Each structure stands twice: as structure tokens, then as C-alpha cells.
Amino acid sequence: MRDLSTFKGCPAPQGVRLEGRFVTLESYDREQHLKALWDGLGGMAINPLLTYFTQPDFAGIEDFDAWLTGVQTKGGWVTLVFRDKKSGQIVGMANYMRADPANGVVEVGGVAHGPAMSRTPIATEVHYLMARHVFDDLGYRRYEWKCHNENQPSKTTAVRYGFTFEGIFRQHMLSKGQNRDTAWFSIIDGEWPLVKAGFEAWLSPENFDDAGQQIRRLEDIRNQISQGQIGQGQTSQGVPA
Secondary structure: OOOHHHOOOOOOOOOOOEEOOOEEEEEOOHHHHHHHHHHHOOHHHHHHHOOOOOOOOOOOHHHHHHHHHHHHHOOOOEEEEEEEOOOOOEEEEEEEEEEEOOOOEEEEEEEEEOHHHOOOOHHHHHHHHHHHHHHHHOOOOEEEEEEEOOOHHHHHHHHHHOOEEEEEEEEEEEEOOEEEEEEEEEEEOOOHHHHHHHHHHHHOHHHEOOOOOEOOOHHHHHHHHHOOOOOOOEOOOOOEO
């Protein structure tokens, strides 16, 4: 655990460009990204994709634009969009939310993975890059993930990425006119080195076969590292990353 006697808080998250092997994260710019993001999230197919978001369904891109502008200007969200480095297309988004720089706490939310991200390493890499920026560049102590308790895919994903389940906030808010119980997850700074090492070993070229399929699951790699079966800074095959 870090010495908090000298902790002076963290910078507030800002728009940033983050480069990975499979994806580039770009700070959302309305003129450049609105139409590309709308299309990347499936156009009018966006509503089923965002079932567990709290806002009403969108009637079109104008509604989506108004909502996204509102959460940025009123809610303080910092939106990053995902550009597939192979196709050049915008394929999804996520946001830094509810930042508390004085205490070193920030949430990732408003996560939307478009169809082109399905069954690719992009989803894993974007969340590695966002977490790495929070912990390594900005010095945060706690990184949160929250979701509707009925959103089982989101809960499964959070655990896969290394977030720890902390509990349920009952009757936390209203979502589309219905009650939402919210599941809370977090990664704290003391856990980040293990989580980071797992991400980096999973993302290394040696962890993918000739068809581009993973050789080892992320959870298994992280468990092997924690048990000393793989050293930090190595891939799942023991080759330095």
C-alpha cells in the first residue's frame, strides 16, 4: 500500500490518445466521431445494445448526439472512442466517469462495444489501456466498474478483466422507469501490478495461434502469475513479453 502521507490527489481525467497493438483510443470529437460512432454501434440497433443504459431509447442519431453531449457537459464524462487499427473504423466507446481526483477514484462506464469488436482482442486491449492510463499515468488509487445487476455479461466481463466484486447497491437508481440494483466492482492500486501483468501476457503475440485465437484465458494467466507459475513480464508460454 502506498504512503498516503504525501498523497496530494490526482489530475482529473482528460481526453487522451492511447495506442495499442489492435486499437487506438481517441478523445471523442463530435464533428469527427459522431456519425462514425453511431454507425459503429449499429445505427438504430444501438438500443438493444444499450439495454442496460439508463437513458430512454434513441429515436435516431440526433437523440444519441444530445444524450452524449449532455453526459459530457453536465455529467463530466470523458468519452474515448475505439478505432480498430486494422479496418480504421470506429467500433465502440467508453467513458471516464464520476472522477474524484482528491481521493484518487474514477469509474469506467458508458461502455459500448460495437458488433465489429465481437470475438476480437480489441475489447480486452481497450480496457487494459484505459486502466493503465488511470493507474500508471494519473496515479489513481481506485478504478470502479458498475453495472445493472441484471447485466450478467457486464458482470462476467468485469471479473475477467480483474475487477473485484464488492456488492450490490439495492434500489440504487431508476433505469428506463424501472428499479436498478447496481453491482459494484473495483481494482485498487495494490492489485494493479498483477492485473496489468495478466493483461500484458494475454495480449502478447505469443498468446495467439495462427488463426488469431487465444491460447490461454486471461483469468488463467492471472492465476498462474499470482501462483508464481509465470513471472510478471512474461507471456503464458514463459517467453518475455
